Amino acid sequence: MSKKINFVNRSVMDGKKIILSHETIKDSFGEMVYSVWNLTKSKNLMGLVNDKSENRYTEEGDTLSELNPDTVKRCIEIWSDKGDLVLDPFLNRGTTPIMSAYLGRIGLGNDVVQEYVDEVLQQKERLLEKNSWAKNIHISCGDARKIDKIIKEEFVIDKVEYVISSPPFWNVEKYVSAEGQISDISDYNEFLRDYEVIVKKLYDIIKPDKFATFIVNDFRRNGKYIWFSGDTIKIFLKCGFELHDIVINVVRTPHISGIGDAIMKRKQTLKYHEYVLTFKRT
Numbered sequence: 001m002s003k004k005i006n007f008v009n010r011s012v013m014d015g016k017k018i019i020l021s022h023e024t025i026k027d028s029f030g031e032m033v034y035s036v037w038n039l040t041k042s043k044n045l046m047g048l049v050n051d052k053s054e055n056r057y058t059e060e061g062d063t064l065s066e067l068n069p070d071t072v073k074r075c076i077e078i079w080s081d082k083g084d085l086v087l088d089p090f091l092n093r094g095t096t097p098i099m100s101a102y103l104g105r106i107g108l109g110n111d112v113v114q115e116y117v118d119e120v121l122q123q124k125e126r127l128l129e130k131n132s133w134a135k136n137i138h139i140s141c142g143d144a145r146k147i148d149k150i151i152k153e154e155f156v157i158d159k160v161e162y163v164i165s166s167p168p169f170w171n172v173e174k175y176v177s178a179e180g181q182i183s184d185i186s187d188y189n190e191f192l193r194d195y196e197v198i199v200k201k202l203y204d205i206i207k208p209d210k211f212a213t214f215i216v217n218d219f220r221r222n223g224k225y226i227w228f229s230g231d232t233i234k235i236f237l238k239c240g241f242e243l244h245d246i247v248i249n250v251v252r253t254p255h256i257s258g259i260g261d262a263i264m265k266r267k268q269t270l271k272y273h274e275y276v277l278t279f280k281r282t
């Protein structure tokens, strides 16, 4: 049973002074989602994603994304509903469409690299042996700068209810080169221009009042702080989205900012978190 809380003086409940701790909040309101997440990777969810999930790097030295399926699961549960069409324009290892289908949504994924697409399709086949929900995973190969055309031609739809993705963080991680591969762009501002083209297309294909979540991080280049989370927010706002929520997500592999003495000598902190940025399509 929830108790009445006096919001004028939030520390008084039923006439008694209380400290609003996690326990008292849970007792009064039930389970709440906090804005700092520290999720471990569940083995059963990791097992759904890909056989190669334990290896960050492929034999060729290219990167397979490390997106935590538990983070993706929580986002999909909060910002979408059962039966929704959920799209990831930057598919990579396929975490997002796989988790979407697993959670009763229709999981749509796209990547510009045919090898990544083929791997996810193979994973879909493996999942289908035991899980009928895997039939709701749909994958395409194309350049996300044309994502509006791709969803029309490949998935025969015009709009989606939710977008969730972890985009390339400029060229911080190396992906397989392909025509349209935006992580191949050497100039950061040029990269941002193409990134914006894709975000604008996403605005056009998301239904009004629905959400888009981008999981991003900041990084350093030649000792300089690159505020990629800030640039992502600026681009989404410019394209017409409203900022809806920001979550700090603790990551256990702080590889992208460099480690060791050098970082302390430069008076920098070692980044141990990423941002889960959620926008509303107005």
Ligand SMILES: C[S@@+](CC[C@H](N)C(=O)[O-])C[C@H]1O[C@@H](n2cnc3c(N)ncnc32)[C@H](O)[C@@H]1O
Residues within 6 Å of the ligand: 065, 066, 067, 088, 089, 090, 091, 092, 093, 094, 095, 096, 110, 111, 112, 113, 116, 142, 143, 144, 145, 165, 166, 167, 168, 169, 175, 176, 180, 181, 182, 183
């Ligand atoms: C950080 S990964 C995506 C992580 C992914 N959301 C996951 O679940 O693991 C970035 C991906 O974006 C893809 N990419 C880069 N440029 C693209 C473009 N123009 N269109 C589609 N995909 C692109 C890369 O090939 C790479 O696989």
